[in-house]
Amino acid sequence: DVKVxxxxxxxxxxxxxxxxxxxxxxxxxxxxxxxxxxxxxxxxLIYFSYDVKMKExxxxxxxxxxxxxxxxxxxxxxxSASTNQTSMYLCASTPNGASTDTQYFGPGTRLxxx
Amino acid sequence: GDSVTQMExxxxxxxxxxxxxxCTYTATGYPSLFWYVQYPGEGLQLLLKATKADDKGSNxxxxxxxxKETTSFHLEKGSVQVSDSxxxxxxxxxxxxxxxxxxxxx
Numbered sequence: 572d573v574k575v576x577x578x579x580x581x582x583x584x585x586x587x588x589x590x591x592x593x594x595x596x597x598x599x600x601x602x603x604x605x606x607x608x609x610x611x612x613x614x615x616l617i618y619f620s621y622d623v624k625m626k627e628x629x630x631x632x633x634x635x636x637x638x639x640x641x642x643x644x645x646x647x648x649x650x651s652a653s654t655n656q657t658s659m660y661l662c663a664s665t666p667n668g669a670s671t672d673t674q675y676f677g678p679g680t681r682l683x684x685x
Numbered sequence: 686g687d688s689v690t691q692m693e694x695x696x697x698x699x700x701x702x703x704x705x706x707x708c709t710y711t712a713t714g715y716p717s718l719f720w721y722v723q724y725p726g727e728g729l730q731l732l733l734k735a736t737k738a739d740d741k742g743s744n745x746x747x748x749x750x751x752x753k754e755t756t757s758f759h760l761e762k763g764s765v766q767v768s769d770s771x772x773x774x775x776x777x778x779x780x781x782x783x784x785x786x787x788x789x790x791x
Contacts, residue, residue, distance in 0.1 A: 604779070613782050670778050671736050674729070674776075676729040
């Protein structure tokens with residue numbers, strides 16, 4: 572069965588802290604994605620990766636960076652957390668780049684920045 | 686660019702009522718269209734999809750037809766249950782609608 576896991580379900584951090592969100596998929600998928608979900612805004616794409624060590628900016632990359640050292644793992648990094656980064660963060664993966672691909676999502680990490 | 690616009694909620698219904706959530710899209714070419722569902726406390730999961738014009742996706746009693754002429758992909762279910770209470774997202778490629786929260790009362 573397809574599985575995407577995220578390191579934490581809930582996280583509380585302080586302003587200015589460096590925050591790491593980890594995502595792992597066990598499906599040998601090529602592509603991985605990070606979104607943030609906010610009420611009334613739906614999902615907005617932060618970064619995505621089509622291959623190991625490859626990354627592409629999404630719609631809202633400011634304040635974030637990513638790392639993909641291994642195919643199965645995609646990390647989202649908040650270099651210096653701010654209160655406006657309080658949100659639900661969702662990781663997803665797809666087998667390849669086809670527009671017909673279904674995205675498989677993890678359970679999400681609810682991050683609160685105080 | 687590619688985008689979707691979906692009906693805003695929240696929507697509250699009684700059990701066995703008819704549900705429809707409108708979704709329209711803007712896209713170059715004819716990409717696949719998706720409906721995802723998010724149950725409380727969970728991530729999104731695929732509900733149904735359609736890969737070309739006039740295709741009908743269906744799952745769990747939900748249906749949506751890919752209409753090229755009206756650029757729409759409306760989600761429908763004839764008789765909802767309490768267990769259908771969730772947030773529904775229309776999507777194409779990497780663009781998602783704002784989500785529609787549906788609450789079904791017993």
